[in-house]
Amino acid sequence: MSENANDPRIVRTMHMLREALLALMEEQGFERITVKDITSKAGLNRGTFYLHYADKFDLLERITEEMMQGLRQIAQTFDPLDLVMHESRDTPFPFTVRLFEYFGEHARFFSVMLGPKGDPAFSVKFKEFMQVHLMDKFNEFHHSEDYVPVPWDYLMAYLISAHLGIVQYWLEQGRDYTPWDMALMFTRMTQLSPIQSAGLKK
Amino acid sequence: MSENANDPRIVRTMHMLREALLALMEEQGFERITVKDITSKAGLNRGTFYLHYADKFDLLERITEEMMQGLRQIAQTFDPLDLVMHESRDTPFPFTVRLFEYFGEHARFFSVMLGPKGDPAFSVKFKEFMQVHLMDKFNEFHHSEDYVPVPWDYLMAYLISAHLGIVQYWLEQGRDYTPWDMALMFTRMTQLSPIQSAGLKK
DNA sequence: TCATTAATCAACACGAAGTTTATTTTAGGA
DNA sequence: TCCTAAAATAAACTTCGTGTTGATTAATGA
Structure with a gap:
């Protein structure tokens, strides 16, 4: 988990993960969503997710x-x-x-x-x-x-x-x-x- | 998945699975519950669950x-x-x-x-x-x-x-x-x- | 330009899902 | 009481997502 730096890469990544989660929730509901789903919808590596959030609950x-x-x-x-x-x-x-x-x-x-x-x-x-x-x-x-x-x-x-x-x-x-x-x-x-x-x- | 026979074993099993699910939902919420949790709380074999329900969503x-x-x-x-x-x-x-x-x-x-x-x-x-x-x-x-x-x-x-x-x-x-x-x-x-x-x- | 650090990639152990096969237990009619 | 059909158990197995790690690549900003 990273510190809240002003690094634009972090801001961009976190924003994309959040948007991806919301989009997926509209389609499938939170329950069925996997971290893999979130990152692939966001176009990011799965490992990147864990640099910022502990799990999907944390993100939400x-x-x-x-x-x-x-x-x-x-x-x-x-x-x-x-x-x-x-x-x-x-x-x-x-x-x-x-x-x-x-x-x-x-x-x-x-x-x-x-x-x-x-x-x-x-x-x-x-x-x-x-x-x-x-x-x-x-x-x-x-x-x-x-x-x-x-x-x-x-x-x-x-x-x-x-x-x-x-x-x-x-x-x-x-x-x-x-x-x-x-x-x-x-x-x-x-x-x-x-x-x-x-x-x-x- | 079985037919709805009057077999008392089926009735008993399904009832126990339902009760176990409700009990677990009170504690953890539906999201975190696994089929393993349900069957072990019900005191049943995990395989038995699949004789009656497709997954936990089906049960609910x-x-x-x-x-x-x-x-x-x-x-x-x-x-x-x-x-x-x-x-x-x-x-x-x-x-x-x-x-x-x-x-x-x-x-x-x-x-x-x-x-x-x-x-x-x-x-x-x-x-x-x-x-x-x-x-x-x-x-x-x-x-x-x-x-x-x-x-x-x-x-x-x-x-x-x-x-x-x-x-x-x-x-x-x-x-x-x-x-x-x-x-x-x-x-x-x-x-x-x-x-x-x-x-x-x- | 260069040091820092985020993001990627590949590999890993772990646990639950869902299926299959063989075996044991139970229900209920002959 | 015995016997048969069917339910429950047990143990294996594949598949998939998780969360972590270490090495590598790419981007940031001083």
């Missing part, structure tokens, strides 16, 4: 960590004031718009990883991210002593999974709406009941 | 198909009249209750397959099931010419993923509520907005 982890890092960076720009400002208006959170832009920029990765050939552990990572950076901001509104129609933790699981589903579907459909449109959908679906969202009531 | 597929068959059978008992009868009442659909009972009976399988060590393709299968047997029943209410706050297909993706998330969370938590409770949550969350479900409004 590094890519994943990079993407999660990007998400965390966006999350830092999140201003809780947005929640108040957009509360009752029919406008999307800028933060959510930025997230969808990021998904779009890395559509290849998210599409594969959140799709049927992907890694369910990544969905979990992604849900944890939403829990920490989106849902926990609402915790101040939650008082356990009050009666609630649905337990708080189940409501969180419901919302997080619903939002994940929207992202997945959007990527599956080839991103047929703009990030702005998608963020607006999020706002509406949070404020309306499913029946209202469908336009069946009120 | 057969288990999955059996579970999906069980779901389809429950779906047949579904009476659309229930939807009308329970529309504005605070009671669960008997159909949904029955589904949660089934998940509970096969908690081992669903917990693994829908969890972080599972198979994302199974989640897709499961979503398709919900789409066909739950969501499509609402299609008659949908008129594409009307204005709707959220596109119909995105709303479906939202609801299906949300419901899947609830099932996943329930299994993760060790089924801390009864199937009846869970079905009631479904009803409430469909009729209320997330904000109302949280008890923050009205």
Whole structure:
């Protein structure tokens, strides 16, 4: 395993291995892929792979960590004031718009990883991210002593999974709406009941 | 590969292989499991495995198909009249209750397959099931010419993923509520907005 | 230009896959 | 109870991918 030098050969090699892995995951899913597959798709020697990564799991982890890092960076720009400002208006959170832009920029990765050939552990990572950076901001509104129609933790699981589903579907459909449109959908679906969202009531 | 005889030896062997696979999936996830692992956990000869299954994928597929068959059978008992009868009442659909009972009976399988060590393709299968047997029943209410706050297909993706998330969370938590409770949550969350479900409004 | 280091190439031991053949064990009817 | 068909075992075997090593070639950048 090499140090993270600025050697352009290293950068180029690692990039080609990453691209090859994503391409193969789209075709076969992670399970069936061998290191031999990856290197031959990348046009590199098999031995070269082991100069940079321990195994295919390691490679996937590094890519994943990079993407999660990007998400965390966006999350830092999140201003809780947005929640108040957009509360009752029919406008999307800028933060959510930025997230969808990021998904779009890395559509290849998210599409594969959140799709049927992907890694369910990544969905979990992604849900944890939403829990920490989106849902926990609402915790101040939650008082356990009050009666609630649905337990708080189940409501969180419901919302997080619903939002994940929207992202997945959007990527599956080839991103047929703009990030702005998608963020607006999020706002509406949070404020309306499913029946209202469908336009069946009120 | 053998025919589906009633030979008790076959039944016993196949059952042991299935149980061993599920146990191993809980520990390691499907990816890392070898046929050797499965047979040694089952206390069987490795060659015996190949008398019944082509490979570990085949084994998993057969288990999955059996579970999906069980779901389809429950779906047949579904009476659309229930939807009308329970529309504005605070009671669960008997159909949904029955589904949660089934998940509970096969908690081992669903917990693994829908969890972080599972198979994302199974989640897709499961979503398709919900789409066909739950969501499509609402299609008659949908008129594409009307204005709707959220596109119909995105709303479906939202609801299906949300419901899947609830099932996943329930299994993760060790089924801390009864199937009846869970079905009631479904009803409430469909009729209320997330904000109302949280008890923050009205 | 030259020292450094990445990438290639070939060889290696190892382990699991999947197959085959012979042998032992088991089920269940005569 | 005995006997036969078939399932399970055991042991070999080939094939393939893994991860490592050592020698060689090619690219980088000071």
